Amino acid sequence: MKEVKSSTVSVVILVLAAGAGLLGIQLRDRVDAPIQQANSMVSPTLVASVENDVTVSIAEGDYFREIKSLVEREYVEKVTDEQKLAAGAVRGMVGSLNDPNSLYYDKKQFNTFLNARVGKYEGVGAEFALVLRGEENLAASKEPDEGGMSAEEALASKARVPRLMVTSLTPGGPADQAGVKPGDLVYSVDNHWVINTDMLVRFQKAQREFAAKKISLSELNQVRKEIRAKTERALLPMRAWERLMMGTKGNLAVTWERNGKKRDTTIAKATSEMPGSGVIGNAYRLALRQGAEAGLKQYLQNSKAKPVRIDLRQNTNGDFAAMQKCLAVLAPTGTYGMMAGDRAETNKPLVVKSGNAAAPMVEFLVDETTRGAAEVLALAMQSKGRAKLAGGKTGGAAFSTLVVQIPDGSGYTLVTGEYKVSGGAK
Amino acid sequence: MNVGKTIFVGSLAVLGSGALGFVWRDLKQGKMPDAGATSRLAGVRTVAKQSSEEVFRQTFSQIRHGYYRAVKPDSLKYAGIQGLMGSLGDPHTIFLPPRAAAAFSEETRGNFYGVGARLQGDTLGAAVRTVFEDGPAYAAGLRAGDVIIQVNGKKVSGQPIDDIVQQIKGKEGTLVTLVIARPKAEKPISMQIKRARIVAPSVESKYLEGSKMGYVSISNFAEPTTEQFDKELSRLDEKKITGLVIDLRSNPGGLLDTAAELMSRFVENKTVVTMRGRDGREEIVRSYSGAVRNWPYPVAVLIDENSASASEIFAGGLQDYKKATLVGTHSYGKASVQNIYPIIDRSSAKITIAKYYLPGGEFIGRKVDDDGIFVSGGLKPDVEVELNLDGEIEFGNPAKDNQLQRAIDVLKTKN
Numbered sequence: 001m002k003e004v005k006s007s008t009v010s011v012v013i014l015v016l017a018a019g020a021g022l023l024g025i026q027l028r029d030r031v032d033a034p035i036q037q038a039n040s041m042v043s044p045t046l047v048a049s050v051e052n053d054v055t056v057s058i059a060e061g062d063y064f065r066e067i068k069s070l071v072e073r074e075y076v077e078k079v080t081d082e083q084k085l086a087a088g089a090v091r092g093m094v095g096s097l098n099d100p101n102s103l104y105y106d107k108k109q110f111n112t113f114l115n116a117r118v119g120k121y122e123g124v125g126a127e128f129a130l131v132l133r134g135e136e137n138l139a140a141s142k143e144p145d146e147g148g149m150s151a152e153e154a155l156a157s158k159a160r161v162p163r164l165m166v167t168s169l170t171p172g173g174p175a176d177q178a179g180v181k182p183g184d185l186v187y188s189v190d191n192h193w194v195i196n197t198d199m200l201v202r203f204q205k206a207q208r209e210f211a212a213k214k215i216s217l218s219e220l221n222q223v224r225k226e227i228r229a230k231t232e233r234a235l236l237p238m239r240a241w242e243r244l245m246m247g248t249k250g251n252l253a254v255t256w257e258r259n260g261k262k263r264d265t266t267i268a269k270a271t272s273e274m275p276g277s278g279v280i281g282n283a284y285r286l287a288l289r290q291g292a293e294a295g296l297k298q299y300l301q302n303s304k305a306k307p308v309r310i311d312l313r314q315n316t317n318g319d320f321a322a323m324q325k326c327l328a329v330l331a332p333t334g335t336y337g338m339m340a341g342d343r344a345e346t347n348k349p350l351v352v353k354s355g356n357a358a359a360p361m362v363e364f365l366v367d368e369t370t371r372g373a374a375e376v377l378a379l380a381m382q383s384k385g386r387a388k389l390a391g392g393k394t395g396g397a398a399f400s401t402l403v404v405q406i407p408d409g410s411g412y413t414l415v416t417g418e419y420k421v422s423g424g425a426k
Numbered sequence: 427m428n429v430g431k432t433i434f435v436g437s438l439a440v441l442g443s444g445a446l447g448f449v450w451r452d453l454k455q456g457k458m459p460d461a462g463a464t465s466r467l468a469g470v471r472t473v474a475k476q477s478s479e480e481v482f483r484q485t486f487s488q489i490r491h492g493y494y495r496a497v498k499p500d501s502l503k504y505a506g507i508q509g510l511m512g513s514l515g516d517p518h519t520i521f522l523p524p525r526a527a528a529a530f531s532e533e534t535r536g537n538f539y540g541v542g543a544r545l546q547g548d549t550l551g552a553a554v555r556t557v558f559e560d561g562p563a564y565a566a567g568l569r570a571g572d573v574i575i576q577v578n579g580k581k582v583s584g585q586p587i588d589d590i591v592q593q594i595k596g597k598e599g600t601l602v603t604l605v606i607a608r609p610k611a612e613k614p615i616s617m618q619i620k621r622a623r624i625v626a627p628s629v630e631s632k633y634l635e636g637s638k639m640g641y642v643s644i645s646n647f648a649e650p651t652t653e654q655f656d657k658e659l660s661r662l663d664e665k666k667i668t669g670l671v672i673d674l675r676s677n678p679g680g681l682l683d684t685a686a687e688l689m690s691r692f693v694e695n696k697t698v699v700t701m702r703g704r705d706g707r708e709e710i711v712r713s714y715s716g717a718v719r720n721w722p723y724p725v726a727v728l729i730d731e732n733s734a735s736a737s738e739i740f741a742g743g744l745q746d747y748k749k750a751t752l753v754g755t756h757s758y759g760k761a762s763v764q765n766i767y768p769i770i771d772r773s774s775a776k777i778t779i780a781k782y783y784l785p786g787g788e789f790i791g792r793k794v795d796d797d798g799i800f801v802s803g804g805l806k807p808d809v810e811v812e813l814n815l816d817g818e819i820e821f822g823n824p825a826k827d828n829q830l831q832r833a834i835d836v837l838k839t840k841n
Contacts, residue, residue, distance in 0.1 A: 058771055060503045064482040067507050067521070067775060070767060075514060076704055076778045085510050086478035090485045092509015093502055097493065114466045211549055221815055290468030319469035341494030402492060403470045406481050411470070417494045 064089060083408040094412045100130035100162040101399055107409035109238070112245045114411075116274075117317050117403075118289060123245045124252060125173025125272035126180060127316045129371070129397065130162035130237055161196050164237045164244075166256075167316040167395065168369040173272030178265040182369050185257040189243050192235040199227050274314060283309035283365055286326065288318025288373050293325035300329065300360065307361040313391065318373035320400045327377055328352045330387075331359050336380035339400045339417025346417055350380055362387040371395030376419045383421040482506060504773065516778050518764050524772040539598045540591075541619045543568055547587040550607060551575040558627055566619045568606065575614060576605035596621050625650055628680075631658035632822050633665045637834045640667040641822055647680030647736040652687040659719070669837035671830060673728045673821065675754060679735025682711065682763070688740055690717040692749045696785065699739050701763050703780035724840035725750040726833040729807060731800070734758035742784040742805050751840070752807040753833040759792030759803025809836055 058066075072079045079085070087106075094104040105113050116127060164186040169176040186194050206223040209215045235243075243252065247269045256263045277287045277295045284299045286292060300308060310330075327336065333355040339348045364370075364378045366389050375398040381387035398419035405411040473481055486506060490497055504523040511521045542561015545552040552574040557564045575583060577593045594602055598621055605616045628651045632641045640662035644651065662670070686698045690713040698711045727741045727750045738757050744750035763780040783789050792803035811832045813819070820826040824834055 057500070058769075060486045060499070060506070061479055061483045063503055063507060064510065065479050067510060068478065070775060071511065071514070071519075071777060074765065074767075074777045074779055075516075075519065076762065076780055077514075078704070079514070082478040083481070084513050086481040088513020089478075089482050089506040089510040092512060093485060093489055093506040095509065096502060096505030097489070097495075097497070099495075102493070114470065117469075118466050211547070217818055218816065224815065321469045339494075342496055345491060346494050399494075402488070404485070404488065405467065405470055405472045406485070407473060407475045412485075414489060414492060415494050416492050 081408075083406075087406060087408045087410050090406055090410070090412060094414070099415060100132055101397065101401065101415045102413055103130070103238070104412045105410060108246070109242060110405065110409065110411040112242075113413075116245070117319065119170075119274040119276055119287065121170050121173065121245070121272045121274065122248050123243070123269050124175040124178075124180070124254065124267050125170035125270070126166050126175040126244065127168040127274075128164050128186070128241055128244065129167045129316070131165045132162045162237060163196050164194060164240055167371055168274070168314045170272035170274050171314070174267045174270050178267050179263075180256060180265070181258065182367075183258065184263075186237075186240055186244065187255040187257040187262055188253075189235060189240045189255075190253050192233050192240070193230045194240045195231070195234040195236055199230060203227055280311060283311040285311040286315070286374075288315065288322045288326065288377070290319060290322055292322045293329050296326050296329050300356075307363040307388065309363045309365065311365040312370045312374040312378055313365055313367050314369050315374035316369060316371040316395065316397075318377075320373045320376075323373035323377050324350075324352075327380060328355050329359075330362055330377075331355050331381060331384070332357050334384065337383050337419060337421045339376075340420040341417050348417060350376070350419075359386065364389050365391045366394050367392035368395050371397040372399060372401060376400065379419050379421070482510075507773075511775065511777075516762075518760070518762055518776070519778045520776050522774045522776060539621050540595045540624045541566075541568070541602065541604075541621060542624045545574065545587060545591060545594075548573050549583065551582040551585075552587055552590045554606075556630070558624065561624055562619050562622050566617045567615075568604070568617065568619070569608075572606040572608050572615075574604050574606050576603075576616075578603050598623055627654050629654035629658050630822075631662055633662060633667065634824060634834070636824065637669070637838070638665075638667060639669040639671060639834055639837060640665070641671050641673065641830065643673040643822060644677055644737075646677055647682075647684035647688075647740075649681065649684070651680070651684045655688060655691075667723060668841055669723045669834070670725045671728060671833045671837070672725065672750070673830070674733045674737040674741055675728050675730040675821070675829070676732040677734075677737040678732065679737050679760065682736055682739065685736040685740040685743075686711055686713055687717070689743050690714040691719045692721070692744060693747050694718050696743075696747065698743055698785065700783045700785075700787075701780040702783065707780075709780075721749070724837045726837050727752050728829055728833055729754045729757045729805060730813065730829075731755055731758055731804070733805075734760040738790060738805055739782070739784070742786075742788075742790065745805065745808070746784055746786040751809060751833075751836055752805060753809045753811060753836060754807050754829050755810065755812055756800075756806055757790075757804040759790050759800075761789055761791035761803070809833075 068082065068085055071085070072082075091104040091106075094102055112122070115121070121127075166175070166180055166182050166184045166186075168182055169180060188194060203223055206215060206220050210217065210220040244254070248271050250269055252267050252269060254265050254267055256265065275285060275287065276289065277292050278285055279299070282305070284296070284303070286296060327350075331352055333352050336350045336352065338350055339346075341347060362381060364381070364387050366375075366378050370378060370391075371394070375394045375396075378387065378389055378394060379398055382389055399415045400417045400419075402414045402416050403411065404414065473484055476484075486502060489502060490499055504521070508521045508523070511519050540561075541563035542558040543554050543563045544556040546555050547553070550573045554568060554570055554572045554574065557568050557570055574590065574594075575581065577590065580593070582590045582593070594604070596602060600621050601618050602621060603616060603618050605614050607614050626648075628645045628648045630643050630645075632643075633639075634641055640659070642655065642658055642662070644655065659670075682699070689696075689698045693713050694715045694717065696713050698713050701709045701711070703709070725744070727744055729737070729741050729752055733741065733754075734757060738760060741750075741752055741757065745752050761782055762778045763782055764776045765779045767775045767777065769775065781789065781791065790803055790805060793801040809832060811829050814828040818826055822830065824831040
């Protein structure tokens with residue numbers, strides 16, 4: 001299969017056995033037993049003894065230290081920044097989860113991500129999520145994260161490549177003005193096709209059809225050519241995210257996909273804002289940021305409306321701790337379902353310790369732009385009959401997410417639980 | 427700013443020591459903490475400046491215990507190490523976890539326990555493409571063109587080819603029963619084959635009737651490659667060929683020594699490659715003496731973008747010493763040397779330890795732009811010709827392989 005190249009090229013190697021004076025010893029010596037001899041430089045704790053037939057497990061910290069010093073000693077260029085190595089390892093670990101909601105962000109990306117959490121946007125002024133759509137049939141792969149993969153490798157591997165979907169828009173921001181809607185998928189950015197597995201699926205289908213003599217060779221070659229043209233200039237989803245989220249100057253040509261139809265737009269990048277908490281019309285917009293509970297409390301005291309209307313739309317990246325404080329303002333003491341994982345240590349009841357005994361009934365305005373912490377809030381209140389949901393279906397991402405920044409300035413998100421009504425006291 | 431301060435102190439209690447570290451830097455520099463920075467980091471856990479090892483440990487433990495789905499500790503650990511090595515930005519410096527490491531060493535040694543045949547996917551099962559003449563399958567009567575429809579009594583139609591191969595492979599000396607469909611046979615044929623250690627030939631040759639030329643395809647540079655090359659070449663020489671095409675397309679490389687041995691068939695005691703390591707350490711690999719063959723006919727070498735590493739050293743050397751004409755498209759541009767470090771848990775680390783330069787002194791390292799698109803690097807063929815993808819392709823058949831046809835045409839002009 002020449003057309004969709006596998007990763008063979010990166011597996012291209014010259015095997016040389018090392019030895020103490022690596023570049024000084026005779027070629028002959030090195031090549032006779034390329035694998036077995038290559039160990040005298042590795043720390044004795046990690047070196048494989050050739051006859052060893054037992055499976056050994058090495059603790060993760062020791063493993064990291066040994067490989068790090070091996071790289072520092074042997075790599076052709078001087079390795080000066082050990083935090084970069086750590087960040088790489090974090091990227092690898094987070095990426096291995098293959099979870100579109102647990103993501104590693106490099107320093108620049110993480111900065112953008114943090115700004116968005118306080119409502120500050122650049123680029124097209126939209127919030128995006130990675131979603132897997134209809135690709136669950138492809139076996140999950142053990143490949144590391146997309147950052148370590150070329151576009152070709154991502155295509156050729158069976159990795160589930162998620163798509164980039166708009167989850168909310170800054171009101172009046174560049175994308176909003178261009179008619180972009182939540183749910184739109186990013187198809188291409190500046191004529192770079194955003195990679196997804198559709199192409200691979202299509203090619204495999206064409207191959208099967210050719211094998212079964214349902215299509216001709218020239219038809220197969222047509223698909224092959226199209227894929228080549230596209231993959232040569234393909235962008236991985238997070239790279240596309242970067243282009244869409246960063247910068248305040250210049251235009252972006254973006255093609256969006258809605259219900260299978262494509263739409264071309266030219267969008268001028270600019271700063272824009274996602275509004276904070278405050279009264280908008282006859283409802284209170286609750287932006288789940290630090291300190292949100294104070295404003296909410298005040299609003300409840302002053303509001304005469306029954307039920308109290310709270311707008312949770314355009315609310316996709318709320319802070320979970322802030323949400324819990326708001327829940328305590330909106331609801332009496334009790335248990336409101338749980339944040340659940342697949343084992344005991346990750347099941348955490350959603351408990352309000354000292355709640356608001358006099359809390360009023362609430363009507364939440366929700367739709368697909370209600371995700372994450374906001375969605376958990378809505379579902380938790382609804383589960384106990386404390387709130388009615390009005391609007392549309394929520395986003396379907398009721399997760400609690402941990403956000404961590406590591407020393408080099410990059411960071412990651414980690415889903416720690418998914419909201420479940422049962423399991424907690426109902 | 428009273429309110430701001432209260433919130434700030436409050437957040438300290440929530441965030442704990444990580445946040446303290448963050449704020450402490452600002453305080454030490456005589457600044458009030460930047461309100462924007464702290465509020466942005468609300469709800470963000472920070473890992474204070476710590477050793478990289480500590481960052482790794484903490485993240486590992488965070489994911490292992492905090493992630494909502496169960497994670498296999500070993501997979502997580504290996505993914506972390508892969509990421510560590512990936513952070514160097516060199517696609518050739520990689521970590522190979524235990525399973526991948528085993529497959530790699532199998533690949534470079536060219537040995538596996540099987541029956542000695544190359545298979546390809548077929549609607550009925552697995553089509554036999556090549557049968558190695560010194561393997562057990564050949565002895566048992568398996569021939570190219572047969573289609574394997576059953577393995578050990580189980581139908582294999584509809585299964586992926588890798589799965590079928592997996593069923594055929596097994597322990598040395600054990601038996602596998604195949605049922606095959608043969609084009610002209612009336613009934614399926616059943617045969618028992620004893621699995622053996624197979625040395626997969628990396629060299630295959632063909633006498634091209636029409637042009638009276640020899641075609642030698644080298645699929646990779648493994649340990650037995652040189653011997654196989656000599657053997658195939660002797661066979662072709664018996665036919666009194668008038669030219670030779672060496673096909674290195676899609677040859678990803680392999681052992682450097684094999685490239686040097688093959689070079690020794692053309693030039694003796696000449697630089698094959700110069701390796702420059704860290705701190706400017708240099709080593710020159712030379713071809714051996716006493717192995718030069720007689721070349722009474724012109725030689726062409728086919729390359730493409732998947733020809734890399736040892737392929738490029740061999741082809742580049744032939745080009746520099748004017749021993750062959752390169753035909754095809756530019757090669758990959760892999761100009762670095764890796765070493766493999768085995769690790770006690772059976773994984774291994776492959777690390778770039780040096781860069782190499784061809785005999786003419788040129789560095790052919792691949793350069794790509796931000797989008798990963800090829801900019802420069804690799805060998806430039808003397809005669810540039812793209813593979814025609816429009817028709818049916820059969821490598822080694824000049825009628826269905828326009829690059830080979832072109833190489834033959836070039837050789838004809840040299841006779």
